[in-house]
Amino acid sequence: MFDFSIVTQWFHALLLSFLPEGVAVFLECVIIGLFLLLLYALLACALIFMERKVCAAYQCRLGPNRVGPWGIFQVFADVLKMLTKEIIEIRHADRLLYNLAPYIVVVASVLAFSCLPINKGMEILDFHVGVFFMMAASSIGVVGILLAGWSSNNKYSLIGAMRSGAQMISYELSIGLSIMTVVMLTDTMQFSQIVERQADCWFIFKGHIPALIAFVIYLIAGNAETNRGPFDLPEAESELTAGYHTEYSGMHFGLFYVAEFVNMFIVAGMAATIFLGGWMPFHIPGLDGFNAVMDYIPGFVWFFAKAFFVVFLLMWIKWTFPRLRVDQILHLEWKYLVPIGLVNMLLMAVIVVFNWHF
Amino acid sequence: MISNEIIAIPVAEYHDRMQQLRNEGYDFLESLTGMDWGDSLGVVCHLESTTTGAHIVVKTATEDREHPELPTVSDIWKAAELNEREVYGFFGVRFVGHPDMRRLFLREDWVGYPLRKDYDASPEVNPVRMTNEETLDSTPTYQLNADGKLEEKVNVIFEDGEYVINIGPQHPATHGVLRFRVSLEGEIIKKLDVNCGYIHRGIEKMCESLTYPQTLALTDRLDYLAAMHNRHALCMCIEQAAGIEVSDRVQYIRTIMDELQRIDSHLLFFSCLCMDLGALTAFFYGFRDREKILDIFEGTCGGRLILNYNTIGGVQADIAPDFVRKVKEFIAYLRPQLKEYHDVFTNNVIARQRLTGVGVLSREDAISFGATGATGRAAGWACDVRKRMPYGVYDRVDFREVLFTEGDCFARYMVRMEEIEESMRIIEQLIDNIPEGPYQTKTKPVIRIPEGSYYAAVEASRGEFGVFIESRGDKSPYRMKFRSTGLPLVSAIGTIARGAKIADLIAIGGTLDYVVPDIDR
Numbered sequence A: 001m002f003d004f005s006i007v008t009q010w011f012h013a014l015l016l017s018f019l020p021e022g023v024a025v026f027l028e029c030v031i032i033g034l035f036l037l038l039l040y041a042l043l044a045c046a047l048i049f050m051e052r053k054v055c056a057a058y059q060c061r062l063g064p065n066r067v068g069p070w071g072i073f074q075v076f077a078d079v080l081k082m083l084t085k086e087i088i089e090i091r092h093a094d095r096l097l098y099n100l101a102p103y104i105v106v107v108a109s110v111l112a113f114s115c116l117p118i119n120k121g122m123e124i125l126d127f128h129v130g131v132f133f134m135m136a137a138s139s140i141g142v143v144g145i146l147l148a149g150w151s152s153n154n155k156y157s158l159i160g161a162m163r164s165g166a167q168m169i170s171y172e173l174s175i176g177l178s179i180m181t182v183v184m185l186t187d188t189m190q191f192s193q194i195v196e197r198q199a200d201c202w203f204i205f206k207g208h209i210p211a212l213i214a215f216v217i218y219l220i221a222g223n224a225e226t227n228r229g230p231f232d233l234p235e236a237e238s239e240l241t242a243g244y245h246t247e248y249s250g251m252h253f254g255l256f257y258v259a260e261f262v263n264m265f266i267v268a269g270m271a272a273t274i275f276l277g278g279w280m281p282f283h284i285p286g287l288d289g290f291n292a293v294m295d296y297i298p299g300f301v302w303f304f305a306k307a308f309f310v311v312f313l314l315m316w317i318k319w320t321f322p323r324l325r326v327d328q329i330l331h332l333e334w335k336y337l338v339p340i341g342l343v344n345m346l347l348m349a350v351i352v353v354f355n356w357h358f
Numbered sequence B: 001m002i003s004n005e006i007i008a009i010p011v012a013e014y015h016d017r018m019q020q021l022r023n024e025g026y027d028f029l030e031s032l033t034g035m036d037w038g039d040s041l042g043v044v045c046h047l048e049s050t051t052t053g054a055h056i057v058v059k060t061a062t063e064d065r066e067h068p069e070l071p072t073v074s075d076i077w078k079a080a081e082l083n084e085r086e087v088y089g090f091f092g093v094r095f096v097g098h099p100d101m102r103r104l105f106l107r108e109d110w111v112g113y114p115l116r117k118d119y120d121a122s123p124e125v126n127p128v129r130m131t132n133e134e135t136l137d138s139t140p141t142y143q144l145n146a147d148g149k150l151e152e153k154v155n156v157i158f159e160d161g162e163y164v165i166n167i168g169p170q171h172p173a174t175h176g177v178l179r180f181r182v183s184l185e186g187e188i189i190k191k192l193d194v195n196c197g198y199i200h201r202g203i204e205k206m207c208e209s210l211t212y213p214q215t216l217a218l219t220d221r222l223d224y225l226a227a228m229h230n231r232h233a234l235c236m237c238i239e240q241a242a243g244i245e246v247s248d249r250v251q252y253i254r255t256i257m258d259e260l261q262r263i264d265s266h267l268l269f270f271s272c273l274c275m276d277l278g279a280l281t282a283f284f285y286g287f288r289d290r291e292k293i294l295d296i297f298e299g300t301c302g303g304r305l306i307l308n309y310n311t312i313g314g315v316q317a318d319i320a321p322d323f324v325r326k327v328k329e330f331i332a333y334l335r336p337q338l339k340e341y342h343d344v345f346t347n348n349v350i351a352r353q354r355l356t357g358v359g360v361l362s363r364e365d366a367i368s369f370g371a372t373g374a375t376g377r378a379a380g381w382a383c384d385v386r387k388r389m390p391y392g393v394y395d396r397v398d399f400r401e402v403l404f405t406e407g408d409c410f411a412r413y414m415v416r417m418e419e420i421e422e423s424m425r426i427i428e429q430l431i432d433n434i435p436e437g438p439y440q441t442k443t444k445p446v447i448r449i450p451e452g453s454y455y456a457a458v459e460a461s462r463g464e465f466g467v468f469i470e471s472r473g474d475k476s477p478y479r480m481k482f483r484s485t486g487l488p489l490v491s492a493i494g495t496i497a498r499g500a501k502i503a504d505l506i507a508i509g510g511t512l513d514y515v516v517p518d519i520d521r
Helices: A005-016 A021-058 A074-084 A095-113 A130-151 A155-186 A191-196 A208-225 A250-274 A288-296 A299-318 A326-353 B011-023 B080-091 B203-207 B212-219 B224-242 B248-276 B280-301 B323-346 B349-355 B363-369 B373-378 B409-431 B486-497 B502-512
Strands: B007-009 B028-036 B041-048 B055-061 B069-071 B094-096 B138-144 B150-156 B163-167 B179-185 B188-195 B452-460 B463-471 B479-483
Touching: A005 A021, A021 A074, A021 A095, A021 A250, A021 A299, A021 B280, A074 A250, A095 A130, A095 A250, A130 A155, A130 A191, A130 A250, A155 A191, A155 A208, A155 A250, A155 A326, A155 B163, A191 A250, A208 A250, A208 A299, A208 A326, A250 A299, A326 B349, B007 B011, B011 B041, B011 B055, B011 B069, B028 B055, B028 B080, B028 B463, B028 B479, B041 B463, B080 B094, B080 B486, B094 B138, B179 B502, B188 B486, B188 B502, B203 B212, B203 B479, B212 B224, B224 B248, B224 B452, B224 B463, B248 B280, B248 B323, B248 B409, B248 B502, B280 B323, B323 B349, B323 B409, B349 B409, B349 B502, B363 B373, B363 B486, B373 B409, B373 B463, B373 B486, B409 B502, B463 B486, B486 B502
Parallel strands: B007 B055, B069 B094
Antiparallel strands: B028 B041, B041 B055, B138 B150, B163 B179, B179 B188, B452 B463, B463 B479
């Protein structure tokens, strides 16, 4: 398996050869930041394009097909349009919070995004309580959404924000429980370690029944966390026109939009990392030849393939199901997912104690 | 067939006689029409008993034109609530005891009463106002006080501290420019106030200056998803009044077209309901299949939405040569598609939860509001005009009137889905047996209707669509009234939605399936 840390270490040594250490580290941080933002933006474009094509396929349509081959430049054209649009200042809005809200949402999602281990040695933020950090960082997003709804001075926005608050805070619980279930199996919260421990077998196979249950709960809760259908009621367009971002225009709206898509990728990437082995190739214990061939496929390909597979699952769900109602969402969480998650955690504890996993 | 005889009741006895009729079993106020009798103003009420099927038509007139006052019957039939407000707006008749005497369709600062015969329509009187109409939270009401004097009081609709949100006129789920003002407590609806009239075109007033064949052009623009039915009703009414016979071929064609239109409308209903509930994929399925019906219409009528097909004494053109084949192909195509709809939406657990038990309208309320069509049948009221007063060739075909008893959103949905199947059955029975004959009966160049009043009704896509013509023997009607299929549904929505959540309001609106141009005629 190619270790990307060879490249980073070489680059670090190169910079040190003619720069003092402080400057070198600063320069590296800037480069990594730029790389991160670029990847973030490109991923958002790729996801938007994928969403449009996937939903078109489900709906017996073609989707974008005019701008560039297969319409691949459509999204870039849209981004360009969005960038040139006026950001409308609305009266009676809390100016500061109104302008701040989209950035809080984006910052939260960039922070969470930087936790994803893309390849071996390519972790950007990687420390002992990585799982905790990721969950804490992604929870900041709900503050941005609440602020957006509240500061817009619009009744639809406010209802959307309240729904979103209730929904995201509730479902955070399920996400936490399902991740904790796996953490029990791993003994670590560091993402690079979590992936390393799946070298022989992915956790979804290793933890069998409880891991599978945790995976399903995680997918449901992750879908709800990203405010996507059937849990898209904070922005339910047929009820609240656009929910919390009704009053936003131009790139401020664009930031919400981009953050929503990357959040979906974060949820999918996290599922890939924790349950499906992250950048770890697919190995079958005993079949050494097969495993060796699998090892030739680079780690980031594995990671993106798994993440996009989960993204596809999420899109499939979104374009199939109708929207839930707010009380039904909370029923589902508090009456079903949380109790099941708790019992599941207990089950995992038993399995770990008696060493019944693979 | 409704008798065209009208019983006149003096205004003093009006309320008591109406109450008496209600006690005798006339529980369905089919239509309430405002009239300008020349020296006085008044109303014509079409009543029906849902138990015996008996009809009665009653009219009354005010004492003078200067102070036109009538007792309200909105305490007897809830259907009168919005209808009386309409009459108040157009004729200026004040209904004593009516809780809410705002104009239904017009602005509050409108000068004059447009449907009166002496109305001044010059643009100076009512210029295009550049100011916003302020929405008031209270409404005037006229009550008789203890010593028999008329007294104006104020009814408060929304208190000062209430959290009122506007749903509409521009809103994705109102299916047009209809406006609800909803008072919320959290997500729960406490009160709902309907504001209509954003696209009122005054079709009834226009008809008074058009000849009978000219009036036909306007009915397609009422409920555009029941264009065939609307025009069928108007043609039928004129034909019955003028004594014009139509050939069997025309009756067959009209019936088939009506049923195709019904399928078209119900497919659109399915699509829009799915979209309202967030199932965007199912929306496309419905629209994809509806397109095929529009193609069939286009082949024969030339139009897809505005069809202009029925004429007095026949239809505009004979059916296209490939009509029969295309209809058969379509029916064969639609059957498996319906199963797909049920797979993708009806049997989905979320869809069930969103619809079952939500927005219940009881049978009594449905009758009282006059909410016919699928809404009434979902509540267990057998209100299908095709069975009650058969027209076309409905007496010669075998079909089931789909009835449910729950009265909730899911029942309304299922009624429509099963009606698609019944409509296909009707078409199948007719399509191979269209008799030969002329597609148009020769009529006089100028059609006049003998003096009198006439009423004819058809089962349109969303309920009973009636046409009431008051003729003075002229070549244009003295008064023409269209019984809206959507207005009763909208008047019932306040009752249905109380205590529901905002999301339920969307489901309720979706399953009531009103079409706004039909409410605002």
